[in-house]
Amino acid sequence: QKEVEQNSGPLSVPEGAIASLNCTYSDRVSQSFFWYRQYSGKSPELIMSIYSNGDKEDGRFTAQLNKASQYVSLLIRDSQPSDSATYLCAVKNDMRFGAGTRLTVKP
Amino acid sequence: KAGVTQTPRYLIKTRGQQVTLSCSPISGHRSVSWYQQTPGQGLQFLFEYFSETQRNKGNFPGRFSGRQFSNSRSEMNVSTLELGDSALYLCASSFYRGLMNTEAFFGQGTRLTVV
Numbered sequence: 001q002k003e004v005e006q007n008s009g010p011l012s013v014p015e016g017a018i019a020s021l022n023c024t025y026s027d028r029v030s031q032s033f034f035w036y037r038q039y040s041g042k043s044p045e046l047i048m049s050i051y052s053n054g055d056k057e058d059g060r061f062t063a064q065l066n067k068a069s070q071y072v073s074l075l076i077r078d079s080q081p082s083d084s085a086t087y088l089c090a091v092k093n094d095m096r097f098g099a100g101t102r103l104t105v106k107p
Numbered sequence: 108k109a110g111v112t113q114t115p116r117y118l119i120k121t122r123g124q125q126v127t128l129s130c131s132p133i134s135g136h137r138s139v140s141w142y143q144q145t146p147g148q149g150l151q152f153l154f155e156y157f158s159e160t161q162r163n164k165g166n167f168p169g170r171f172s173g174r175q176f177s178n179s180r181s182e183m184n185v186s187t188l189e190l191g192d193s194a195l196y197l198c199a200s201s202f203y204r205g206l207m208n209t210e211a212f213f214g215q216g217t218r219l220t221v222v
Binding site for chain 2: 032034043044045046049088090092095096097098099100
């Protein structure tokens, strides 16, 4: 079983819509969870971190964590074409990444 | 504050050769992780170093090795290069607080091509 799983996509949403990205993990003792965005040809950049159950909002981004169900999600509201990228979920303690979900926002 | 610096940015090597990649973390960060990224495999975890000790290791053959120096700079070595080692190699540094690492920040990567 993979330690961190994401839907590989691609996920396509129209501009202005909500994009929903999901991630499940296998290690129940995981305490730190991160979402990264990676544009083609670039290195990953941190979008959000979440450590506690519930929602965490930062601008158009909301991370949701449910430790009992072992999933973490990322919602992008009012999606923009500039949000088109691959989104990577990372579960730490040892920074294992999911395969990433490729998001395309169509104008 | 300077970011994570990886050198060199690009490398071309021949099969059978060995290569050493360098990573200088953000000042104050003592944890350095290395990843291999290929189009079909995503980000694959190689290993993590903390305070000069390897703390975690991924599922890569022994040809892949690393080390960390007292100033937290890290090097990764790949011996007997194979064509399949062509990839983007990324390092990420993070600060260790309490029992867990905080957010990790990535360098620009080293693009290795094996011919």
